Amino acid sequence: MKLKQRLLASAALALALVNPLNAAEPYRVGYNNWIGFISFFVAQENGAFEKAGLDVVGKSFNAPGEGLVPLLSGNLDAHLTTLDSVILKAANAPGKLSIVSLVDTSAGADALVAKKSIKELASLKGARIGVTIGECNDVLLGKALEKAGLSRKEVNITNLDPDAAGAALKAGSVDAAVTWEPWISQLAGNSGANVLFSTADTPNLLLDCVAxxxxxxxxxxxxxFIAxxxxxxxxxxxxxxxxxxxxxxxxxxxxxxIVDMLTKLKLYDSAESKAQMADTVVTIGEELSAFFKAQDIISKDVDISEILKPDYLP
Incomplete structure (x- = not known):
């Protein structure tokens, strides 16, 4: 090796030893701007990832399921998403995805919110409702309609992501929206909108996870990363x-x-993730799979137990 090449190699090695984060590719994480991912946001802000030797780069998506395609293509290393999104993708890509940790469950932070004049679920008949078709908010809408004794054919559904649905309700272009925080608090507080049904009414239905x-x-x-x-x-x-x-x-x-919104969530640590993945998640996963199959969104059931990989947990 020529002297110049040896010097360059030595310099590169020295730089890597001084700052090991420069020696590796960034760890790429997909997410959406959801309050339930607060631990991820805090770790980015307080330097916890760097202290653990991780160079974490986040990629924001509008809806929970959007990051699963780049995850499968190798453009992400992990994705913060929802259990139902993983089930939907796993139905078409069996054996390709794993859930390695739970993050949180919504307990009022996702809701069906209606304009001021609609005060009960039964009054949604004929209403224009914004919802993300085929994802977690659609599941919540299904539960709300079931409670109201209404079918999907008795309402007019517009496919909107949660933020767009909240904005559409605020603008008056829909009568109701299945959305999340901070839209729920903003709409109920500023516009006098009514929260007709939320994840507080259906515990553990919407679970967030690391895929x-x-x-x-x-x-x-x-x-x-999980630690x-x-x-x-x-x-x-x-x-x-x-x-x-x-x-x-x-x-x-x-x-x-934010402090108020945190009261509408259950954040999971690793011990709780292990317990939930051994029991509750399997049951909820079976329910979600059956729901999507009944709606002809997927053609076969998904065995959630094959997707769960708790051995990643500390």
Whole structure:
């Protein structure tokens, strides 16, 4: 090797030893701007990922399922998404996805919200409803219509992602919207809209999780990522006000509103993830799979037990 080449190689090695984050590709994580992912946002803001030796780069998507395609194509290393989104994708790509951790479950942070004049579920007959067809909000709408004794044919459904649905209700272009926080609080507070049905009425229906490809070539980094989320979740629980201040600018919501929204969630640490993945998640997964099959969204049931990989958890 020529002297110049040896010097360049030595310099590169020295740089890698001084700053190991520069020696590896970034760990790429997909997410959407959902309050339930607060532990991820906090870890980005307080440097927890860097302290664990991870160079985490986030990629934002409008809806929970959107990041699963780039995850499968190798353009993401992990995706923060919903259980139902994984089930939908797994139906068409069996054996390709794994759920390695739970993040949270919504307990009022997703809701069917209607304009001021619609005060009960039965009054939705003939209403224009914005919802993300075929994803988690559609499942919630199905539960609400079932409770109201209405069929999907008795309402007019427009396919909108949760943010767009909230904006459409605010603008008056739909009569009701299946949306999430912070839209729920904003619509109910500023527009006098009515929360007709929420995840508080159907516990554990909407679960958020960390999904990876079954061909996970960065398993050790994934385990570090989950360990950081675990520790950060505990921090958020113990310090909600401090956590809210850290992420207020990131998710564009005032800190006091974030603290209030956290009361509508159950954040899972790793121990709780293990317990839920051994029992509740399987049951809920079977229910979601059956719902999607009944709606002809998928053609066969998905065995959720084959997707769950709790061995990644610390």
């Amino acid at each position: 990876v490809s079954t061909n996970d070539k960065r398993a050790e980094e994934t385990k570090k 950081v989320l675990d520790e950060t979740t505990k921090f958020v629980r113990e310090n909600p006000e401090q956590a809210a201040k850290l992420v207020s600018k990131t998710i564009e919501v005032p800190a006091d509103e």
